[in-house]
Every structure is written in structure tokens, then in C-alpha cells.
Amino acid sequence: MAPTSTKSFTRVYPRAHNHRLSSRSAGAEWRALGWLARHPLFLLALAALIGALVLAGPLVTGCVLGGLLLIGGLWGRCHPATFDRWAAPLLRPAWRRWTAYRGRRWAAVLADCELARENRRTGRLVVPRLLRVRSSSPSIDTLYVRPARGQDLRTWTDRADALADALTAHRVAITRTRPGVLAIVVEREMPFDHVIPAPDIPSDSADVDLSALDVGDNEHGQPFTLRVLGTHVLVAGASGSGKGSLLWAPMRAMGPAIRDGLIRLWVIDLKGGAETSRGAPLFHRHAPTMTDALRVLHDVRDVLKQRQEHMRANNLRRLDVSADWPLDVVVIDEMAMLTAYGERSDVRDALRLLAELLTQGRACLISVMGYVQEPSKDVVDVRELFPTRVCLGVTAASHVDMVLGEGARERGALADEIPGDPRHAGIGFVIDQGSRLPVRFRAAYVSDTEIDELVDRCAPVPRLRALAPSDQDETDDSGRAV
Known part of the structure; x- marks a missing residue:
């Protein structure tokens, strides 16, 4: 006679904490929507481009864009003083934002400098968010960054030298501007590597x-x-x-x-x-x-x-x-x-x-x-x-x-x-x-x-003139030359 197997009739109840958040990360579409919400100018520019293509056609739109690029190039070549003063501080940050500090490259730099960390629950890399880029000159960028939770100013200043090397910068300085925001000044190069000679004395x-x-x-x-x-x-x-x-x-x-x-x-x-x-x-x-x-x-x-x-x-x-x-x-x-x-x-x-x-x-x-x-x-x-x-x-x-x-x-x-x-x-x-x-x-x-x-x-x-006896007490320190 085969032995009877004993079965457990214990009822399994749901665990009390099964309402915890999922360990799955948000989908790519939600991250994309969040990115667009943080960068409305990109969305506006894209909408303007699509609208121009629909209303004016690709030929006219291309000619207008080409003309704007040509005018900008001629302005920068023919009158660099005004271009550097008015246009460059607006164009340079956008260029740097999408080249030197773009998303994946920025994440890789911070990860290599131990300034990005892995979320132990989701396994995703938590990267401090780059809020804004300002570039007042060709050699200096200012990055406004929201550090990851648990990081403070000392966390970043301790890694400043490593960050400078990772960004191939001459020097990096980091300050706290307001709660939750750091300003990272990236000195990309030292522009003066030679002594400036004395100015000529004007002839007249x-x-x-x-x-x-x-x-x-x-x-x-x-x-x-x-x-x-x-x-x-x-x-x-x-x-x-x-x-x-x-x-x-x-x-x-x-x-x-x-x-x-x-x-x-x-x-x-x-x-x-x-x-x-x-x-x-x-x-x-x-x-x-x-x-x-x-x-x-x-x-x-x-x-x-x-x-x-x-x-x-x-x-x-x-x-x-x-x-x-x-x-x-x-x-x-x-x-x-x-x-x-x-x-x-x-x-x-x-x-x-x-x-x-x-x-x-x-x-x-x-x-x-x-x-x-x-x-x-x-x-x-x-x-x-x-x-x-x-x-x-x-x-x-x-x-x-x-x-x-x-x-x-x-x-x-x-x-x-x-x-x-x-x-x-x-x-x-x-x-x-x-x-x-x-x-x-x-x-x-x-x-x-x-x-x-x-x-x-x-x-x-010295300018000399004959003085009458009554003028002997006059000095040459008045407002007028004597």
C-alpha cells in the first residue's frame, strides 16, 4: 500500500507590504516627456521648423535657415567685437550643452568621477541633473547642477580635480548657489600664455x-x-x-x-x-x-x-x-x-x-x-x-x-x-x-x-611766465594751468 502523502491546507494570504513601489523604471516614453517638459525651447523650435516646412515648403525654409547661418558667420568674421558681446554668450552655451555636456557623455563623466551612483532598488544609474549651462567667454563655462540625493558640496569639491581631468579642463571650481543647486565653473583653458608687450606711446x-x-x-x-x-x-x-x-x-x-x-x-x-x-x-x-x-x-x-x-x-x-x-x-x-x-x-x-x-x-x-x-x-x-x-x-x-x-x-x-x-x-x-x-x-x-x-x-x-610783484603768492595748484 502506497504511503499517503500529506498535503498542507494552509491558506496563503497576500503579504501586508505587497503595495510597495515597483522596482521597474519608468518607460522611455515617460522619460522623454519629462525631458521635453524641462526643455520647452527644443519643443518650440521643432514645432516652428515643422510649421515652416508645412506653410512655406522645404525650399523656402532651407533658404531662410541658410541665410541666417550666413549672416551669423559674416557677423562673427566682420565684427567679432559685437558678435562676442551679444551673440556668442547665447549661442555658445547651446553648443556646449549639446556637445561637451550632452546626456550620455555627461553621465559617463560623472560615473567615472564617482559622482553618479546606482540605485540599489532599481539598478538604474542616478546622475546629477544638469540644469543650465552658461558660457560667458570662450574659455569659461558655468554649469548649474542638481546633485543626487545624499551628495553635498564636499562630495563634489573632493572630486574637483578628477572632474577637471575628465572634462579636459584647465581648472574646475565648485560653489553652492542655493539649496540643492551647485555652480560648477569649468575653466577650459588659460588663454594667455605669453606676455603682452607695452602699448605704444601715441604720437600726439x-x-x-x-x-x-x-x-x-x-x-x-x-x-x-x-x-x-x-x-x-x-x-x-x-x-x-x-x-x-x-x-x-x-x-x-x-x-x-x-x-x-x-x-x-x-x-x-x-x-x-x-x-x-x-x-x-x-x-x-x-x-x-x-x-x-x-x-x-x-x-x-x-x-x-x-x-x-x-x-x-x-x-x-x-x-x-x-x-x-x-x-x-x-x-x-x-x-x-x-x-x-x-x-x-x-x-x-x-x-x-x-x-x-x-x-x-x-x-x-x-x-x-x-x-x-x-x-x-x-x-x-x-x-x-x-x-x-x-x-x-x-x-x-x-x-x-x-x-x-x-x-x-x-x-x-x-x-x-x-x-x-x-x-x-x-x-x-x-x-x-x-x-x-x-x-x-x-x-x-x-x-x-x-x-x-x-x-x-x-x-x-614747466610753463613759465613773468609774474608781477602782486602775483608772487599765486601757486600752480589751482584748477587752471599757470
């Missing part, structure tokens, strides 16, 4: 453009110019960053106007005058001590008041540069010695006089050019009164925004990443006043021989 004062002095080259291969008429200039940079280039190069560009009495240089150098004494014959006044500096500031303030009185009496809103009304340029080498590190009473007087010149001087043909190593508010209390600001290589990331304005570093002004060796002296950033984007430049190097050439050719000759 009529050739001097005080609104655009040629002092170097920018990263687009165009002249980098500096305005001195109707503005004040602050140059910040660590020791050895090349501030001297932005002191002497403008003087070379202004040389004939200095010689002809159209520009007067009032130079304050509280490091004993050692770094500026070579050009002393060019200067209207030279102040190597705090006492001399305060006297110079007082005298320039007196010129300001005299000119304001003249303008009020003659119902003038501004003055034009002439031999009678020269442009007075106050050059302050190492402002911290004047505004922070001196005796408290001297610093207070200097700040008061500087504030008067900076707030009232532009209409009266008075410009201030200040040079400083540490641009914090404690050191340069009048920093915000300088409309034109230039940032050379600095030692802290916070210094960049102090000089160029909030968010400048995030937009690509990596001045704190500029190497401090002499091979990179003179490299810095300014903010383009039209696009508000940072532009990298390199100031021209001016040697001692070229300073001597400037002095020999452009030192002003």
Missing part, C-alpha cells in the same frame, strides 16, 4: 582716447581698454599679481596728454615712493609720506571746490578737458596704507577727503585710480564709490565678489584661481558693462626701460 595728444586707454588684451583677442575720464578705477590684486602693469600702461597710453598739460598726475605712494619714483618727472605732485598724501588730497579737494564754483557761476554741468581745465588723475598705490593702516586721525581725514573726491569729482575732471591688495570693507571703506573695478589674482574666493560684485565668481571670474607666479602676472577680470559678464584680460607689461622712454618723451615742461 589728439590720439589719446581717455575713454578707452589701450592697456592690454582681453581673452577674445581684442584690446583691453580702461576708461579714466568720468570714472574712478579700483584695482585689486595680491602681491605680485601685476598691479604695476595697470599703473604704468595707462600712463603710457596718456603720455602725450601728460606732456601737453591736458592731464596732471597726483601720485600717492606710501611705500616710500620706491615703486613710483622712476616716473616722478611725469607727476604734477608726488607724495611718499602720509603727511604729503594728506596735503595732496587737501589740494585736490581745493581744486574740486574751485571748479564747482566756476561751473555754478557759468551754469555748466561739466567741464571739457583742455590746457585751462586739465584732467586731474589721483593715483594711490596701496590704498590700505592710506585708508586703514595709518594713524587713526590721519585715516579719518584721508577717508573724508577721498569720499568727497569720489562722490563729486567726476563732473569736475577729477578721477581717482586706487590700487589695493586686500579689498575688504575694513581696508577700503570707500570701495563702493569706484564705478570701475578690476580684479587681478587674489588670495581668497570672497575677494572676487568684493571687487566685481555679488555672483561674479559664480559667473566665471575665477581670480582666486590665477596662479601667483610671475608667468601669470597681469591676468585678471572685469565686468562687461553691457552684458554684465566677466571678461578675462591680461595687462601689458611695462619694463623699467619703457618707463624711462615714457619719461624722456612725455615729461611735462
